[in-house]
Amino acid sequence: MSTSPKTLFAKVWDAHVVRSIPDGPDVLLIDRHFIHEVTSPVAFLGLESRGLSVLFPEKTFATADHNTPTINQHLPVEDPLSAIQLKALETNSAKYGISHWGLGNPKNGIVHVVGPENGITLPGMTIVCGDSHTSTHGAFGAIAFGIGTSEVEMVLSSQCIMQPRAKSMRIVVNGQLNKGVLPKDVILYIIAQLSAAGATGYFVEYAGEVFEQMSMEGRMTVCNMSIEMGARGGMIAPDATTINYIKGREKAPKGEAWDKAVEYWSTLHTDEGASFDKEYTFNAADIEPMITFGTNPGMGIGISQQIPVSHEIGSGKSSYEKSLTYMGFQEAEPMLGKKVDFVFVGSCTNGRIEDFRAFASIVKGRKKADNITAWIVPGSHIVEQQIKEEGILDILTEAGFQLRQPGCSACLAMNDDKIPAGKYAVSTSNRNFEGRQGPGARTLLASPLVAAAAAVTGVVTDPRQLM
Amino acid sequence: MAYDKFTVLRSSAVPMPIENVDTDQIIPARFLKATERKGFGDNLFRDWRYNNDNSPKQDFVLNNPIYSGKILVSGKNFGSGSSREHAAWAIYDYGFRCVVSSFFADIFKGNSLNVGILPVQVSAAFLDKIFTAIEADPKAELEVNLPEQTITILATGEKESFDINGYKKHNLMNGFDDIDYLQSMKEEIKEFTSKSLY
């Protein structure tokens, strides 16, 4: 065994390589596979047409989330196509013996929220799902990334995928975060620095004081958006915070298995002297609450700043102008004070309990602005339950907000939760692409605090003024 | 899913000099509701291609009859965003076999190769030359030679080579896919899994 220092990524990757193909990809064993209704049906059809079966059904978990309604979940799903996809997930899961948390199941919720909260996601695992925000699970020190439907079929039939090893990048953020700055701001800041393609080809490890002090919820928010700078995924070394979060969760190891696991997890960190293909270091003090103004997540600025003028942008002037035209914004305008029509709190980026606590901390004792339509959508039933138990629901109701039922909702607007054309939405989700939240919708990505400030004032507002 | 073998492709190309073309533009989420892989080409670039009343938008390149071909040429960072393989299916189903750009998003690149589309990454300078050639003659042909790993602008003879790993190249040239490969090593996988912690 070689003793040369290794990165966290290399330790986990190497432990899963079944075979390395010369001048080709590695065959990588997958420990956990999540599936949902949208990207799995064609994979199951593929299995059938080849006469294959599911090799290890106990390693795959199904949950319905992408196109589920967020009201009246007890009623039959109205949209016929969505209903067929949901039925297909249920039937395929039953047929192959895969555990399935469908609509109405108390464990149901967004795939990247329910995996961790039920102890399915553990440090040192390889985790995949036909969804790019699978990178969320990297918060536990797992190698987690999104795959296409052909790969879903590979994992079902062989528990492996074939991928070349990514290059390694470390992003260090040191110092203390300013008041009003949340993990969402940290990752929006990093993406703005690196651009929406700045980490393509890399697997990122986040390190430094800011991440060491961050909760698991916050780490998940950060790792979730790794894909938005093009990275294959992001990960954070497991520590006491990780272990405390996992302990006692339903599917987490117990007894002797727990002790053995914790011992293994303690080896999962980058060794001193290990080298990365690329490293960035940022200072926490430079980060303020962030907001995006354009049509990719790299187009973000501090909330008190002005929209950059195109000649300050390195390249792609015409794409930049196209983007501002879509948004209805001008160069050099301030973001503060801009009118907002919708506020969306939810998604696998910011649909966990801490996000609703943050939102409630601002709306408490205030009222929803009249011009705002708000969609407040928990990431799972467990989160929904916590919202009720902690009294957050009362705060929301008093301020004029309603709580919807769990699902992806307006994050990708596959269900009825669509932002109308031309309207502005401050959203805690992860993508501001053209039409992402509905054809013609204009998305401003931000933290739950910024969303709350917009929800009670009706315009883009610095949350620090309300704290 | 079987796809056509790829060796040498000679075709005119459709130019789309836009950067950061993301998967939500290639195929918007509301068209992901099929349970079969069928008909995705009709909704390729849906919101750029059609108005709300389904009439074609005249200024979008796919609606301009002077451009056609099996090669799509796009600005840098093509295919960013979601893992939806539907994006690659839509491109394939529409009739493209090759996408040329100066930069591709990772997941899209992997998905393309898995469904039989060749992503060709060229230098920014060469990409400009392609756009210029198509501007001069909308029917200008490109030759994409997979065995040689080269792309040539036939009108000028300008040529650049591109990278692809040997395994994927072999698959594409023979119409094989990873599932066949993985099936052939099932026993090795089972043995490996029996020793794994999870």
Ligand code: SF4
């Ligand atoms: S919440 Fe949005 S990003 Fe997350 S899994 Fe659902 S659709 Fe994907």
